[in-house]
Amino acid sequence: MRPVLNCEQVSQLEDLIEKEGTSKAELMELAGEFVAAEAEKLGAKRVVVLTGFGNNGGDGWVAADILAHKVSHVDVVSPVEPDEIPAALARHVARRTAGREVTITVGPSRDELAELIEAADLVIDAILGTGFHGALRPPFSIWIPLVNEMGKKVLSVDVPSGLNAETGVVEDASVRADRTATMLAPKIGLYSADGPEYVGELVCGELYDKLDEVVDDVDHAAEIVEGGDYIDYLEPLPANINKYTRGSVLVVAGSAQYPGAAIMSAKSAARAGAGYVAIAAPDAIANLIRIALPSVPVFGMPSDSRGSFGAAARLDVCDLAKKYSCVLCGPGLTTSAGSIDVVQGLLKTDVPLILDADALNCLSKLSIGGIDKTPELYRRDAPLVFTPHYGELERLVDAGSIDNLDTAISAAQTLTWAVGSDDFVVVAKGPTTAIVGVEKVLLPMSGPAALATAGSGDVLAGIMAGSAALAVPHIDRWELLCAYAVAIHSYTGFIAASKMGEKSVIATDLIDVIGEAMQLATDEALRGLGVQSDAGEA
Secondary structure, X not given: XXXXXXXXXXXXXXXXXHHOOOOHHHHHHXXXXXXXXXXXXXXXXXXXXXXXXXXXXXXXXXXXXXXXXXXXEEEEEEOOOHHHOOOHHHHHHHHHHHOOOOEEEEOOOHHHHHHHHHHOOEEXXXXXOOOOOOOOOOOHHHHXXXXXXXXXXXXXXXOOOOOOOOOOOOOOOOOOOOEEEEEOOOEHHHOOOOHHXXXXXXXXXXXXXXXXXXXXXXXXXXXXXXXHHHHHHOOOOOOOOOOOOOOEEEEEOOOOOOHHHHHHHHHHHHHOOOOEEEXXXXXXXXXXXXXHOOOOOEEEEOEOOOOOEOXXXXXXXXXXXXXXXXXXXXXXOXXXXXXXXXXXXXXXXXXXXXXXXXXXXXXXXXXXXXXXXXXXXXXXXXXXEEEXXXXXXXXXXXXXXXXXXXXXXXHHHHHHHHHOOOOEEEEEEOOOOEEEOOOOEEEOOOXXXXXXXXXXXXXXXXXXXXXXXXXXXXXXXXXXXXXXXXXXXXXXXXXXXXXXXXHHOOHHHHHHXXXXXXXXXXXXXXXXXXXXXHHHHO
């Protein structure tokens, strides 16, 4: 796993590195070297380096100095004379570079800047760093839109200028980078809100040769989960396994309004590896599900007049749940009184439980001001996973608007910290999904926009339940199991989009390629460990 830091954590890390004997001036030199190396990889021959007032600009000045000896021409553009740069380190390297073989343009007009960019084959964006937030001011409010308009290849330093490194929000405008060379560790904003749209390819310069020894001395905003981290969930099935020892899932889901949610979740759970999957659904739709899924037992439960779980369903559902390795509750459930009662009953069982969709909406109706204010509602001894999207998370926690990764993580942590259990995990679903436990936040691989389709969440919930059932006896960390399921779901999105087209993917397409997705995950994990899979050799 690779750490992701917020801005405060980056500052703390730099301070630690300085205490170990590597000054911030040295880090700036190393950052400039890394940027110059990335520029060379992009095949740059004529480069324009756009600098600002701070240390991000200092990195650009160092890179310009190095590139002056390796490419045919380097132009540095600065808002002020080198002697007038307010940041001391940046001012020092700017003065030094000004005496070298670079051309410096100070405070150009828009037309002058356009002419310089037009002549270049690479723009290095070293304008605004991790400390930026809010709206752009001149001259950068002119420079940044112009860079985007010119359409040249762009390498951003640390973070695309105009992007908030903490939240990922672009308030005004931001450089659209082809590649972002970030330093020490990726910043959380690069994965949040608008971040993925502007970052391009992300590369990280560790700079400090003993980084692994100090990076864990600061808190991590999150950790990137890599393919090799999932290897324990990708082992082949042993020869002596049977349908019961593979693990079993009970899907408590569906209503007359949403029968398909139960069908998709159960089928996904079976595709993800569970040996035995059953459905508990309102008896009003039980026969419909039996016809759709002939291999899945369906238990009809008392229903109300609208085809949702009725008042008498709780006891039957909870008695049935005790026989399974894992229970998934929520897809297509509705928030009827009977459904709320079923959710409350399942929380009192001792079976691993995944609450999705309407199960979470049922839970939110039981508390005023957020369920974190009454954690006894969802505190239990057995494992518990919530899988809310941003809207559902807002209903669970009274934390205001949740519209980016940063606010989603904060809201999810409110829930996990209120309970304080290692076996409670919140999967905060969004363009970048965060797996939030009481101690760690994991960021698995993100899927394509094709996953933004009705029913996609039901498929993810099923993958998670099927994966959990197969692995229950061996799960040490539920965060990692959930991250694995999200990664498989992401792979299904990429595979389905390649076959159907990004805009044409529907949720059932994802189910049909779960097997291919699991093989891709296996191949990626083995590559990360330096091993080639049998499938790869074939």
